[in-house]
Amino acid sequence: MNRRPNLSARLKLTLSYAGFLLVAGVLLLAVMWVFVLRWVPNDDARSIQKRFGAVIIIGPRRSDLLNGFAPAAATALAFLLVFGLLGGWILAGRMLAPLTRIASAARIASNGSLSHRIRMAGPTDEFRELADAFDTMLERLESHVAEQQRFAANASHELRTPLAVSRTLLDVARSDPSRDQGELIERLRTVNTRAIDLTEALLLLSRADGRSFTREPVDLSLVAEEAAETLLPLAEKRRITLDVTGGTAHAVGSAALILRMVTNLVQNAVVHNLPADGTVTVHTERLHDASVLRVENTGRPLPPELVPTLTEPFRRGTERVRTDEHAGVGLGLAIVHSVVRAHDGTLDLAPRTGGGLLVTVRLPAPCGAASEPPRAPYSKPRQAP
Known part of the structure; x- marks a missing residue:
């Protein structure tokens, strides 16, 4: 099937990691604004004084804090974006490395080589289970293909034998018209019966293997x-x-x-x-x-x-x-x-x-x-x- 080119899984994961990290940074700054900056009063005076008993609190204006905070926040977000892209690219590559090995083994198998195995090492996780299941599938498929090849070769040999005997008998009858026709017909019938029995057995075997029957x-x-x-x-x-x-x-x-x-x-x-x-x-x-x-x-x-x-x-x-x-x-x-x-x-x-x-x-x-x-x-x- 012809499909349009799309972003690779690694790039998608990278963008996802970077986007998540950027959103987390924005949320963190929003939390700081909600719980810190909104308590700072906005006044035209250079300092704000509040008296709490014998304690006097002197603070800056909100505009001064915002002017100093905004550039630092933008710089932090830019750093998080770059860090998320680089770190996400590296992490995605490491996470997808087992899938790359499995895809490579699948391409090798699609070219007809069923003896290749992944044999992934390391702790047991989802990728290890997938690789082991793929190896098991390749092993069974290789055994099944080898069995089918042997079966086809044996079936061809078994079917060729009665056909060759029939041709020989017909050639003998054509070269010797005086030969007893009754004996020839009986031998041909025996050979033909054997070929029919073999064909019916092959069809029955195929039907059983395909499970195409009513229970x-x-x-x-x-x-x-x-x-x-x-x-x-x-x-x-x-x-x-x-x-x-x-x-x-x-x-x-x-x-x-x-x-x-x-x-x-x-x-x-x-x-x-x-x-x-x-x-x-x-x-x-x-x-x-x-x-x-x-x-x-x-x-x-x-x-x-x-x-x-x-x-x-x-x-x-x-x-x-x-x-x-x-x-x-x-x-x-x-x-x-x-x-x-x-x-x-x-x-x-x-x-x-x-x-x-x-x-x-x-x-x-x-x-x-x-x-x-x-x-x-x-x-x-x-x-x-």
């Missing part, structure tokens, strides 16, 4: 049962026991996003499990002012250093057991983390001692929601091979 009451226990019913065929195929236990746990948010969150957690628990005879337990409960969802599954032991990275986009966890059929697009736990964060909740991942993973989601419970007794557990026993 409504949601019962986590009902959502858990729905997700379990949907994934029951997959659990039966892998000979996994899927249990849903606990009571009602009310939250406020997007029913679709919360269902996708629970579905992702249960699907990950089923896929990244033992080859056979594993278990997945989904538990919901109301705990103080939070609604809690726990998803626990058996599996191979997980290194502790791997667990915190599982919520990163496109991090599939190579140490975890999975198959190509249900490997996903690498956004399952990333979507879960994003949905939990969009609902102002917390997500905790912890490796189980005997192997597998325990995931705990805590969402704020609506005020006035009463806890209810646990429902009968929903369970699907292991199927015989």
Whole structure:
């Protein structure tokens, strides 16, 4: 925006200091006039005599005092004006020095360098708090930009893979018309489905990050049962026991996003499990002012250093057991983390001692929601091979 040039903040403060000092001087002289000079009588005689008992007071005329006082008062006011301008300029410069450093850091950040920090020293005051808040903002912004760059690079790589495979298959079909078209169509359908799944996951992740959804009451226990019913065929195929236990746990948010969150957690628990005879337990409960969802599954032991990275986009966890059929697009736990964060909740991942993973989601419970007794557990026993 084009703005008219105006006085700088330092000059404004200087003029304010000098003006205040000048006004204070004028008021001081006015006080002297009101309480001192007005008691001096104005008479044509060279001296005024008043008798107070045995004491005789002899004083000058008011005009004589005014003639001597006015030049001195004007000189004092001129000195106060000059002193106020010089002192105000120096004081304003010292007061605005921290803002100059902050403005310089902001200009550096606007040029793309987010690694610069102010790191203001000295006692804690308003300027120190502002500088610390600015440093914190730059740190989070730098981390967010780096995360977005990694995400864009990974997303581009993931999307490029199915497109490249599709082009290769089409080139093979064009160069070899006698090739089985049914096999080609089936492979293209598989690749296209994977690309669509990835695109939908990216859109869902963007929707959760943007918090562009309508909030409504949601019962986590009902959502858990729905997700379990949907994934029951997959659990039966892998000979996994899927249990849903606990009571009602009310939250406020997007029913679709919360269902996708629970579905992702249960699907990950089923896929990244033992080859056979594993278990997945989904538990919901109301705990103080939070609604809690726990998803626990058996599996191979997980290194502790791997667990915190599982919520990163496109991090599939190579140490975890999975198959190509249900490997996903690498956004399952990333979507879960994003949905939990969009609902102002917390997500905790912890490796189980005997192997597998325990995931705990805590969402704020609506005020006035009463806890209810646990429902009968929903369970699907292991199927015989």
